[in-house]
Amino acid sequence: MIGLRPRLRIAQVAPPFVRVPPERYGGTERIVSELTSELVRRGHDVTLFAASTSFTAARLCSVAPRPLWGLAHYEAFPYELAQVETVARNAANFDIIHWHLDFLHWLLVDQLPTPSVTTMHGKLDPDSVRLMFAAHPDHPVISISESQMRPVSDLAPNWVATIHHGLDLGGTYRLGAGDGGYLAFVGRSSPEKGLATAIRIAIRAGVPIKIGARVGSSSQPYHDTEVEPLLGHPLVEWLGEVTDVQKVALLEGAMALLMPIEWEEPFGLSFVESLAAGTPIITRARGALPEIMRHGMHGYFAETDDDMVRAIARLDAIDRAVCRRWALDRFSTRRMVDDYECAYWRILEGGGVNATAAASAA
Amino acid sequence: MIGLRPRLRIAQVAPPFVRVPPERYGGTERIVSELTSELVRRGHDVTLFAASTSFTAARLCSVAPRPLWGLAHYEAFPYELAQVETVARNAANFDIIHWHLDFLHWLLVDQLPTPSVTTMHGKLDPDSVRLMFAAHPDHPVISISESQMRPVSDLAPNWVATIHHGLDLGGTYRLGAGDGGYLAFVGRSSPEKGLATAIRIAIRAGVPIKIGARVGSSSQPYHDTEVEPLLGHPLVEWLGEVTDVQKVALLEGAMALLMPIEWEEPFGLSFVESLAAGTPIITRARGALPEIMRHGMHGYFAETDDDMVRAIARLDAIDRAVCRRWALDRFSTRRMVDDYECAYWRILEGGGVNATAAASAA
Numbered sequence: 001m002i003g004l005r006p007r008l009r010i011a012q013v014a015p016p017f018v019r020v021p022p023e024r025y026g027g028t029e030r031i032v033s034e035l036t037s038e039l040v041r042r043g044h045d046v047t048l049f050a051a052s053t054s055f056t057a058a059r060l061c062s063v064a065p066r067p068l069w070g071l072a073h074y075e076a077f078p079y080e081l082a083q084v085e086t087v088a089r090n091a092a093n094f095d096i097i098h099w100h101l102d103f104l105h106w107l108l109v110d111q112l113p114t115p116s117v118t119t120m121h122g123k124l125d126p127d128s129v130r131l132m133f134a135a136h137p138d139h140p141v142i143s144i145s146e147s148q149m150r151p152v153s154d155l156a157p158n159w160v161a162t163i164h165h166g167l168d169l170g171g172t173y174r175l176g177a178g179d180g181g182y183l184a185f186v187g188r189s190s191p192e193k194g195l196a197t198a199i200r201i202a203i204r205a206g207v208p209i210k211i212g213a214r215v216g217s218s219s220q221p222y223h224d225t226e227v228e229p230l231l232g233h234p235l236v237e238w239l240g241e242v243t244d245v246q247k248v249a250l251l252e253g254a255m256a257l258l259m260p261i262e263w264e265e266p267f268g269l270s271f272v273e274s275l276a277a278g279t280p281i282i283t284r285a286r287g288a289l290p291e292i293m294r295h296g297m298h299g300y301f302a303e304t305d306d307d308m309v310r311a312i313a314r315l316d317a318i319d320r321a322v323c324r325r326w327a328l329d330r331f332s333t334r335r336m337v338d339d340y341e342c343a344y345w346r347i348l349e350g351g352g353v354n355a356t357a358a359a360s361a362a
Numbered sequence: 363m364i365g366l367r368p369r370l371r372i373a374q375v376a377p378p379f380v381r382v383p384p385e386r387y388g389g390t391e392r393i394v395s396e397l398t399s400e401l402v403r404r405g406h407d408v409t410l411f412a413a414s415t416s417f418t419a420a421r422l423c424s425v426a427p428r429p430l431w432g433l434a435h436y437e438a439f440p441y442e443l444a445q446v447e448t449v450a451r452n453a454a455n456f457d458i459i460h461w462h463l464d465f466l467h468w469l470l471v472d473q474l475p476t477p478s479v480t481t482m483h484g485k486l487d488p489d490s491v492r493l494m495f496a497a498h499p500d501h502p503v504i505s506i507s508e509s510q511m512r513p514v515s516d517l518a519p520n521w522v523a524t525i526h527h528g529l530d531l532g533g534t535y536r537l538g539a540g541d542g543g544y545l546a547f548v549g550r551s552s553p554e555k556g557l558a559t560a561i562r563i564a565i566r567a568g569v570p571i572k573i574g575a576r577v578g579s580s581s582q583p584y585h586d587t588e589v590e591p592l593l594g595h596p597l598v599e600w601l602g603e604v605t606d607v608q609k610v611a612l613l614e615g616a617m618a619l620l621m622p623i624e625w626e627e628p629f630g631l632s633f634v635e636s637l638a639a640g641t642p643i644i645t646r647a648r649g650a651l652p653e654i655m656r657h658g659m660h661g662y663f664a665e666t667d668d669d670m671v672r673a674i675a676r677l678d679a680i681d682r683a684v685c686r687r688w689a690l691d692r693f694s695t696r697r698m699v700d701d702y703e704c705a706y707w708r709i710l711e712g713g714g715v716n717a718t719a720a721a722s723a724a
Contacts, residue, residue, distance in 0.1 A: 063493065072580075078465050078490035085469065085497055103440050107447065107469040128440035131425065135447055218434075 007043050008344060011090075011097040012036050013105070014050040016062065016083055017069045017076075021054075024241065025214065027269050028100055028121045031165050031336075038337040047094070049087055061086065080104060088112055096344050103132050109139060115347050117142060117160060123266055125151040140347050142340075145288030148266040160343050164291065165267055166336025169276035172244075175324050176252025176277040182208040182237075183312070184254035184279070186247060186270045189227050190219035194260035194284075196226040199236055201305055202258060205312045208235045209258065212242035212250050251277040256299060256315050258282045260308060265289060275327035278320030282311045292331075298323045369405050370706060373452075373459040374398050375467070376412040378424065378445055379431045379438075383416075386603065387576065389631050390483045393527050393698075394462055400699040409456070411449055423448065442466060450474055458706050465494055471501055477709050479504060479522060485628055487513040502709050504702075507650030510628040522705050526653065527629055528698025531638035534606075537686050538614025538639040544570040544599075545674070546616035546641070548609060548632045551589050552581035556622035556646075558588040561598055563667055564620060567674045570597045571620065574604035574612050613639040618661060618677050620644045622670060627651060637689035640682030644673045654693075660685045 014020050014032040021033035032050070039046050040057040048054065052062035063083045068076040084105045087097060091114040099105050099118040109116050117140040124133075124143075133155035140158045143149035144165060153159065183202050187193045195213060202209035215223045231238050242250060251257065257274040265287035272292060274281055280299035283289055295301045299318060300311035329335075376382050376394040383395035394412070401408050402419040410416065414424035425445045430438040446467045449459060453476040461467050461480040471478050479502040486495075486505075495517035502520045505511035506527060515521065545564050549555045557575060564571035577585045593600050604612060613619065619636040627649035634654060636643055642661035645651055657663045661680060662673035691697075 064490065074464075074484050075488040075490055078488065078494045081465055081469060082490065082493040082497065102436075103443055104469075107443060107466075108473075111470075111473060122436050126437040126440065128426065128437055128444065131444040132440045135444065 007045060008348075009045045009093065009095045010039060010047070010344070011087060011094045012039075012046060012048045012050075012058065013083070013087055013097065013099045013101060014048065014054075015101060016049075016051045016064060016067065016079060018051060018067050019053040020048065020050040020056060024243070027165075027267075030167070030269070031119075031121075032100055034167055034333045035337060035340060038333050039340075042337070042341070047090075049083055084108065096348060098340075098344075103129075106132055106136055106139065110136065116140065117343065117347055119144065119163070120148065121266070123264065124148055125264065130155060142343060144267045145291050147264060147288045147291065160346060161339065163336060163339040163343065164288075164331060165269060165272070166331050166333045167269070167272070168333050169272065169331060170328050173248060173273065173276040173324075174252060175321060176254070176279060178253065178255055178279055178320055180210075180253030180255070182210050182254060183256055183258040183282075184250050184274070185209060185211045185213060185259055186242070186250065186257065186274070187213060187259060188219060189213045189215045189223045191222050191226070192261065192263035192265075194262045196222075196230060197260045197262070197305070198258045199227070199230045199233070201260065201308045201312075203230075203233055203235055204305065205309045206235070207255070207312060208237065210237045210239060210250060210254070212239045212247055214241040247273070248277070251279050254279045256280045256282050256312065258308070258312075260284055260302075261286050261289070263287065268292065272327050272331040275323045276331075278324040280315060280318040280320070280323055282308055293326075298326060369407055370710075371407045371455065371457045372401060372409070372706070373449060373456045374401075374408060374410045374412075374420065375445070375449055375459065375461045375463060376410065376416075377463055378411075378413045378426060378429065378441060380413060380429050381415040382410065382412040382418060386605070389527075389629075390462055392529070392631070393481075393483075396529055396695045397699060397702060400695050401702075404699070404703070409452075411445055423452075446470065458710060460702075460706075465491075468494060468498055468501065472498065478502065479705065479709055481506065481525070482510065483628070485626065486510055487626065492517060504705060506629045507653050509626060509650045509653065522708060523701065525698060525701040525705065526650075526693060527631060527634070528693050528695045529631070529634070530695050531634065531693060532690050535610060535635065535638040535686075536614060537683060538616070538641060540615065540617055540641055540682055542572075542615030542617070544572050544616060545618055545620040545644075546612050546636070547571060547573045547575060547621055548604070548612065548619065548636070549575060549621060550581060551575045551577045551585045553584050553588070554623065554625035554627075556624045558584075558592060559622045559624070559667070560620045561589070561592045561595070563622065563670045563674075565592075565595055565597055566667065567671045568597070569617070569674060570599065572599045572601060572612060572616070574601045574609055576603040609635070610639070613641050616641045618642045618644050618674065620670070620674075622646055622664075623648050623651070625649065630654065634689050634693040637685045638693075640686040642677060642680040642682070642685055644670055655688075660688055 018026045020029045022029040036048050036058050046058035048056045048058040049061045051067035064079040091112045094114050097116045102122050119142045133152045137157050140160045142160050143162045146162050185198050189195045251274050267288050282300050285301040302308045302311045380388045382391045384391040398410050398420050408420035410418045410420040411423045413429035426441040453474045456476050459478045464484050481504045495514045502522045504522050505524045508524050547560050551557045613636050629650050644662050647663040664670045664673045
């Protein structure tokens with residue numbers, strides 16, 4: 001691609017709460033990190049707006065002396081605004097600005113001299129989100145799944161593409177043997193992720209379950225009342241928050257990832273990581289899951305507890321190598337960055353005066 | 363004033379989280395309510411942007427079907443943005459826009475065709491706030507105390523005025539007898555408001571203390587470890603959250619308001635309410651307190667616990683009628699709205715093209 005396409009001056013704008021790449025949790029920051037590194041490797045001139053402790057091959061620009069995570073809102077929020085204003089003030093130095101902040105920058109994005117695009121990282125089903133889309137029909141957006149965009153697809157004439165996340169899965173995960181004799185759960189302890197349901201199903205199936213999960217402050221009540229009472233069962237092993245290394249081992253040894261999600265998951269990095277380890281998935285056909293895996297090929301979709309128990313009994317029919325190959329083909333950094341480069345060019349070539357100027361000047 | 367000054371078309375923009383006026387807590391919403399009612403009474407054409415359940419003599423404009431309090435951030439925040447954008451889209455219909463949102467609207471306020479002014483309701487000491495002031499030297503701001511503005515006064519060439527809050531104190535409070543034989547505390551259970559210190563001082567002085575307080579989620583740990591263990595003492599009466607009616611009775615009967623604040627309080631409505639009931643104050647000379655009361659006249663400033671105990675012994679030297687008269691003179695709705703009208707005219711007459719056009723067209 002280098003040599004055929006000119007070098008672009010690209011701004012990547014990440015949330016400034018945790019560093020890029022994140023130490024532990026931060027799906028958005030992980031994706032921004034992968035995207036930024038690969039764009040630099042491909043010869044683009046990339047400026048990364050992100051928390052000050054980020055490390056990147058791009059030019060790093062931070063407005064705050066430390067990541068904002070843990071600061072009180074009245075202290076953090078002016079930094080969030082200052083970050084957006086700093087990008088805006090420097091807009092003329094870029095050919096394209098790629099935002100990962102969901103909505104804050106929409107207040108001024110229509111006034112900028114440079115084309116912008118926003119990857120939506122969150123859920124788009126609240127009515128309030130419809131108001132924002134309705135007010136900004138011209139702003140180019142990229143979704144992380146088809147499912148995520150469904151609630152607002154009628155309001156987004158400038159929906160450029162769905163670009164599924166990609167990671168260096170081949171380098172991080174090996175094809176695991178899955179011979180640990182346990183099911184795995186990796187994610188938040190929350191009703192959305194269905195942890196209590198997963199534990200009950202594992203117990204009914206008589207199979208051990210190992211849980212790598214953190215408890216967010218908003219789901220503490222759920223954890224205390226629904227999950228905690230189940231943790232004493234001899235089949236249940238609670239690992240708490242796991243490191244990346246622990247997560248790899250947990251997934252590579254698991255018979256399956258058992259996560260009976262109870263919401264419209266916009267993407268779900270754990271699922272593609274599981275497949276990269278060769279570990280099939282048992283979940284519900286909600287949100288982005290039908291885009292991430294095929295029923296019967298990479299695991300099973302099941303609705304009821306009975307169906308889930310039956311799915312566990314049928315895991316021998318799944319070829320772990322097929323799971324891994326699918327994940328590495330579909331959810332690689334290379335595929336994701338190919339897609340983003342393509343989207344940038346579509347925006348620049350299809351765009352107005354500024355887009356054309358940028359494309360021909362480059 | 364009507365007849366001498368033309369009628370202005372004014373937008374008041376309140377935070378959309380609780381209704382105007384608030385049912386219980388919400389100092390900003392109470393002030394916006396007082397200001398809006400009185401501006402309407404004086405003949406101005408006022409549009410109030412606020413939560414949908416607000417009641418007002420002004421034209422009410424809401425972007426969300428219900429107040430945002432209690433919504434998840436990802437659901438509430440797009441409404442906050444949509445409110446700002448709705449004001450901006452309608453800017454040309456107003457002579458002046460008066461914002462009470464602290465900073466969010468600063469992203470687009472410099473582009474509006476109508477002069478704006480922001481009353482800062484929060485604390486201004488974080489470094490992040492300095493960034494916002496430095497980036498917007500031309501935006502007119504009003505502070506609620508001189509003390510509040512001190513951290514950024516070097517960065518605010520367009521600091522229009524300090525306007526202390528005003529309420530209908532004369533109509534709400536009578537001159538209380540203060541003969542209940544107790545000290546009062548009214549506010550949050552938090553280290554900033556010094557509740558644990560207040561209780562210890564009351565116990566040392568051997569005087570009962572009645573506490574009308576709520577426990578915010580962020581100060582729950584403080585409440586559990588510092589305050590809760592003291593509540594069993596026979597001199598201590600915990601009333602929990604109090605209604606407006608309960609608060610009036612609590613203050614009118616109190617010997618003094620004992621609130622040894624441990625932060626730079628930007629204003630503090632409880633203090634002027636206490637004075638309106640004739641109830642003197644024992645506190646520290648921090649934040650706006652030296653602007654709200656005079657030592658020896660309306661109560662006492664004291665730093666150490668010993669000084670506070672001695673101050674309780676000297677309450678007989680305070681004339682409750684003097685306290686009340688001071689509060690009614692200084693912190694009335696009439697005085698506050700006089701000041702705001704004056705500020706609006708200074709901005710419009712001192713302003714640029716649009717300000718002059720608005721003033722002469724009106």
